[in-house]
Amino acid sequence: MFIERLTIIGVGLIGGSLACALRKQGVCGEVVGCGRNIENLQRGVDLGVIDRYDTDPARAVTGADVVVIAVPLGGFAGVFQAIRDAVNPSVILTDVGSAKGSVVNDAKQHLSPALYSRFVPAHPIAGTEKSGVAAAFAELFVKRKIILTPHEQTDADACDYISTLWQYTGAEVVTLSVEHHDRVLAATSHLPHVLAYNLVNTLAQMDEQADVFQFAAGGFRDFTRIASSDPTMWHDICLANREAILAILARYQQHLNELSHAIKTGQSETILTAFKQAKNTRDAFFG
Amino acid sequence: MFIERLTIIGVGLIGGSLACALRKQGVCGEVVGCGRNIENLQRGVDLGVIDRYDTDPARAVTGADVVVIAVPLGGFAGVFQAIRDAVNPSVILTDVGSAKGSVVNDAKQHLSPALYSRFVPAHPIAGTEKSGVAAAFAELFVKRKIILTPHEQTDADACDYISTLWQYTGAEVVTLSVEHHDRVLAATSHLPHVLAYNLVNTLAQMDEQADVFQFAAGGFRDFTRIASSDPTMWHDICLANREAILAILARYQQHLNELSHAIKTGQSETILTAFKQAKNTRDAFFG
Numbered sequence: 001m002f003i004e005r006l007t008i009i010g011v012g013l014i015g016g017s018l019a020c021a022l023r024k025q026g027v028c029g030e031v032v033g034c035g036r037n038i039e040n041l042q043r044g045v046d047l048g049v050i051d052r053y054d055t056d057p058a059r060a061v062t063g064a065d066v067v068v069i070a071v072p073l074g075g076f077a078g079v080f081q082a083i084r085d086a087v088n089p090s091v092i093l094t095d096v097g098s099a100k101g102s103v104v105n106d107a108k109q110h111l112s113p114a115l116y117s118r119f120v121p122a123h124p125i126a127g128t129e130k131s132g133v134a135a136a137f138a139e140l141f142v143k144r145k146i147i148l149t150p151h152e153q154t155d156a157d158a159c160d161y162i163s164t165l166w167q168y169t170g171a172e173v174v175t176l177s178v179e180h181h182d183r184v185l186a187a188t189s190h191l192p193h194v195l196a197y198n199l200v201n202t203l204a205q206m207d208e209q210a211d212v213f214q215f216a217a218g219g220f221r222d223f224t225r226i227a228s229s230d231p232t233m234w235h236d237i238c239l240a241n242r243e244a245i246l247a248i249l250a251r252y253q254q255h256l257n258e259l260s261h262a263i264k265t266g267q268s269e270t271i272l273t274a275f276k277q278a279k280n281t282r283d284a285f286f287g
Numbered sequence: 288m289f290i291e292r293l294t295i296i297g298v299g300l301i302g303g304s305l306a307c308a309l310r311k312q313g314v315c316g317e318v319v320g321c322g323r324n325i326e327n328l329q330r331g332v333d334l335g336v337i338d339r340y341d342t343d344p345a346r347a348v349t350g351a352d353v354v355v356i357a358v359p360l361g362g363f364a365g366v367f368q369a370i371r372d373a374v375n376p377s378v379i380l381t382d383v384g385s386a387k388g389s390v391v392n393d394a395k396q397h398l399s400p401a402l403y404s405r406f407v408p409a410h411p412i413a414g415t416e417k418s419g420v421a422a423a424f425a426e427l428f429v430k431r432k433i434i435l436t437p438h439e440q441t442d443a444d445a446c447d448y449i450s451t452l453w454q455y456t457g458a459e460v461v462t463l464s465v466e467h468h469d470r471v472l473a474a475t476s477h478l479p480h481v482l483a484y485n486l487v488n489t490l491a492q493m494d495e496q497a498d499v500f501q502f503a504a505g506g507f508r509d510f511t512r513i514a515s516s517d518p519t520m521w522h523d524i525c526l527a528n529r530e531a532i533l534a535i536l537a538r539y540q541q542h543l544n545e546l547s548h549a550i551k552t553g554q555s556e557t558i559l560t561a562f563k564q565a566k567n568t569r570d571a572f573f574g
Contacts, residue, residue: 125502125504127504127506184499184502187489188499188502191486192506194543195486196510197566198539198561198565199539200569204565205538208467208474211467213568214572215412215475216412216476217414219414219512219516220479221573222509222513223483224573226510227565227566228566229506230566231559231562235555239550239555242551246547248493249543249550252485253540256481256485256536259484260536260537263525263532263533264529268522274484275484275521275522277488278514279516279517279518281487282514286515
């Protein structure tokens with residue numbers, strides 16, 4: 001068996017779907033869940049996503065070959081502290097956090113050098129706006145990209161092992177540096193979430209609030225879908241990847257000021273060129 | 288027959304779909320198309336969306352009971368001038384423009400008082416990011432809202448007639464004032480398009496441009512879908528509904544500055560509250 005015992009700390013959409021995918025491939029023996037919400041954990045057992053659970057991280061990781069940390073980014077330091085003396089010396093640690101710099105810093109600070117070298121930071125580019133184990137499904141990662149961001153001390157064998165683990169889910173595994181990952185994801189994922197949350201709040205404070213949403217069309221529904229994402233998770237991402245997010249947000253605001261000025265002063269060519277460039281760029285990637 | 292002869296000026300997604308829907312219901316005789324792009328018009332004939340076409344608006348509207356103007360907003364003044372002396376005295380004029388203030392102004396300026404009173408401004412809240420007659424389909428308006436914005440001189444019978452026309456397509460017809468419509472649509476449709484175009488352009492100018500789009504996930508794809516919309520149409524909307532768009536854009540920018548400041552200074556509660564409010568608002572409307 002590729003994994004005899006897998007412990008998932010944070011049994012939500014991502015952690016739960018990973019467990020489902022590995023079990024479906026028959027490469028995983030026992031799956032132990034860990035979390036704070038007993039109702040969610042029990043639902044995980046009822047749905048067959050996990051075999052059993054323990055709310056204590058130290059007990060949950062005992063005897064595990066692989067531990068996947070799938071909690072919001074603000075919870076990593078506490079998890080590392082709670083498990084570092086309870087894991088097997090041969091354990092491989094990995095995670096699914098949406099920002100990697102903060103996770104690697106937490107790991108470096110709270111794990112022993114030996115354990116730190118067996119920590120393989122990873123980020124599956126997959127998900128929906130839904131959360132909780134009830135939303136988990138085995139096919140979530142099929143043909144999706146998984147970004148591994150090994151740090152300077154990551155053991156090569158541990159990295160290969162986690163790469164193989166993700167390939168079992170049907171995903172495509174790629175490797176980026178921590179800093180590169182955080183800049184790219186700030187742009188394509190973190191910034192859009194901030195913009196979508198901000199749009200919904202701006203509209204909610206209009207006098208015409210009720211009408212505003214009543215007359216919203218499909219475009220608005222799609223545009224704001226990510227504003228239904230888990231607030232705690234995205235709060236944590238905003239703080240964990242603060243610098244990269246603020247950098248791209250500042251550029252976005254500068255561009256928006258320029259576009260706003262062009263609309264105000266009726267600069268037809270500027271507006272039309274901007275919209276054409278955007279359409280061409282997007283069509284080229286998502287045609 | 289409810290309509291003996293219908294002329295559609297601008298045979299694209301909206302105009303074409305309206306013709307399809309009315310023909311499918313068997314309430315429309317001949318459909319005459321008018322536009323500048325002969326290839327598109329011929330495709331409309333080949334697809335059975337229109338029966339024939341004429342690139343000259345005055346000839347195209349001759350003998351029509353109903354004329355639907357479905358061109359970009361910048362084209363309305365020219366269309367009104369071209370058709371005003373060629374239409375039947377009993378004709379009913381309507382349109383499908385995304386902003387109503389500019390359209391009503393153009394109509395008032397360029398039509399005779401008698402014809403102006405037979406102009407019923409309308410806006411179907413439907414569409415996709417696709418354009419052109421090939422994208423047209425009869426079911427586009429089913430269960431969608433059609434907003435009529437009669438002006439101070441609109442004839443009540445003409446308004447009832449256009450309301451009935453849209454009900455044949457399966458749509459729900461509602462009435463708003465011109466100003467109210469333009470404020471609401473600026474918020475739910477025009478602003479999101481500006482933001483989506485702006486996001487794609489901001490990312491396209493990053494050093495990591497290629498990677499940025501390569502690692503974009505489903506959320507980004509949905510968020511930017513509207514950036515694939517027709518640039519000329521949206522350029523025209525930005526200028527036609529300039530004041531309402533700039534007003535809501537300014538509020539959006541102010542909110543974004545506050546949120547950016549909260550992220551910069553690590554105001555956890557402010558960020559979390561903002562995201563929770565946005566999620567609750569959106570879930571309440573689209574849950």
